Amino acid sequence: MTAALPDEDSIKVAVVGLGYVGLPLAVAFAEHFPTIGYDLSVLRVREITAGRDSTGQVEPDELRAAGLRVTNAAADLRQANTYIVSVPTPIDRYRQPDLGPLLAATETLGGLLSPGDLVIYESTVYPGATEEDCVPLLESLSGLVLNTDFFVGYSPERINPGDIEHPLKSIVKVTSGSCSKAAARVDALYSRVIDAGTFPAASIRVAEAAKIIENTQRDVNIALINELSIVFSHMGLDTHEILDAAATKWNFQRLSPGLVGGHCIGVDPYYLLHKSASKGYIPDIVRTSREINDGMAKNAVSRLIAAMINKGQVVRGARVLVLGVTFKENCRDIRNTKVTEMVAAMKGFGLEVEIHDPLADPAEVARDLGIKMLEEFPQEAGGYGAVVLAVPHREIVEGGAPQLVDLLSDGGVFFDMKAVFGRDESDIRL
Incomplete structure (x- = not known):
């Protein structure tokens, strides 16, 4: 006999992982259902309990008003019957998918599941990861059977850190489930919290693949612009002036060259590459785009060195001020920032590099990136x-x-x- 999902009046939500994705999600669900937020970090739990979100995703007033309970005790999760996993899915130093945090969260839930429970994954993965990597672990640790005793869903996160114009509730949510009953429940659940509506995908794998190509498409498009920037730099042309002219055509997509870091665009294509390679096909455009974008930090430094030499500077020992260390503007997130690669390349040329970022947490930058920042904006005229x-x-x-x-x-x-x-206000631009 198949276990029944809890009826809507008895839903109790637990969000596992309270980072850039999980906390806004937990706050949104807390408006409609009893909700627990769980995170391994004691410091993270303490700051949220105190009404503060260091990621800047949730305002203090909104956080205090949410009525969200947060904990780092896994046993507290037993009170829930609907679990949402929103932990990071990074890459390792070999640029291979690192499912460690995802599988650790799955192991935690596997020891807690009861008949009728629903587990929804939001973490970005390659197609098949939910059903091939996570479900067997849940079944093994719980002793329960998928679609008989418990159910699984997948609804990929679409949070854009630092983007106040596109908050969680304003972004259409793709939903899916392990069976028709689970899919309907997942879609109904998100429909309660997402004002923009939902899109029920045909399957979990379709939903996983949709998330992967959202960011892979952007990576490929930016790679084209980055390569054009390199081409035009050899011709002595300013890429942005060319883009201004090209953008006057109605169907030209305007993108700008730059460093491609962060936890999405700079990571997700590697998950697709990994899965595709396991099936015997290497997607050349995706791979080459990653190579181009990963090489932009060193290319930028090469252009800087050339400009300094052309202006008669002695490069070795010259002081350089780098402004900004997060992976993108108006955001505090330093994960997978490419500024660190640029700084390393500068130091390789003998430059003395100083860094200032008004948004990044100096303690976090020192701990995670090994960089000691200037805490104040420099006031020394003529020093660099x-x-x-x-x-x-x-x-x-x-x-x-x-x-x-x-x-x-x-x-x-x-x-x-x-x-x-x-x-006319700068010497060089990408």
């Missing part, structure tokens, strides 16, 4: 051989280009990597 605007946070650029140029010594180079300012 180069200023590199790597991540144009609002707090950095609001003072205008002159504030940054004033930091340069004679013959100094201002590298406006994202072309925030006009062509």
Whole structure:
């Protein structure tokens, strides 16, 4: 006999992983259902309990009003019957999928499952991971059988860290389930919290694949622009001036060259590459795009060195100020930031590099990236051989280009990597 899913009046939600994705999700569900948030980090649980979110995704007033209970005790999860897993799915140093956090969360739930429970995964994975890697672990540890004793769903996260214009509730949610009954419940559950609506996918694997190609498509498109930027730099042409002209055509998609890091675009294509390779096919466009984008940090430094030499600077020993260390502007997330690769390449040329970022947590940057930042914006006029605007946070650029140029010594180079300012206000742009 098949176990019954809990009726809507008895749903109790537990969100496993309270990072950039999990916390907004837990707060949203807490508005409709009794909800527990679980995270391994004692510090993370303490700050959320105190009404503070260091990721900046949830405002203090919203967090305090949510009525969300948070814990780092796995035993507390037994009170739930609907589990949502939103833990990181990174890559290892060999650029292979690292399912460690996902499988650890699955092991925790496997020891807690009861008949009728529903487990929904939000973490980005390759097609098949939920059913091939997670479900067998749940069955083995719980002694329960999928679609007989418990159920599984997949609804890929679509949070865009730092994007206040597209919060959780305004983004259409793709949903799926391990059977028709589970799929219907997952879709109904998210329909309660997502104002933009839901899209029921044909299967869990379809939903997993949809998430992967969302970010792979962006990676490929940005790689094209990055390669064009390299091509035009050899021709002495400014890429952004060319993009301005091309964008006057109605169907031209305007993207800008730059570093591609973060926990999505710079990671997800490797999951697709891994799964495709296991099936005997290497997707060349995806692989090459990753190579191009991964190489942009070193390419940017090569352009900087050339500009410094052309202006008569002695490179070795020159002081360089790098502004921004997070993976993108107006965001505190430092995961998989490519600024670190750029800094390492600069140091390889003998440059003395200093870094300032008004949003990144200095303690986190020191712990995770091994970088000691300047805690205050430099006030020393004429002190730097180069200023590199790597991540144009609002707090950095609001003072205008002159504030940054004033930091340069004679013959100094201002590298406006994202072309925030006009062509005549910087020495080089990507």
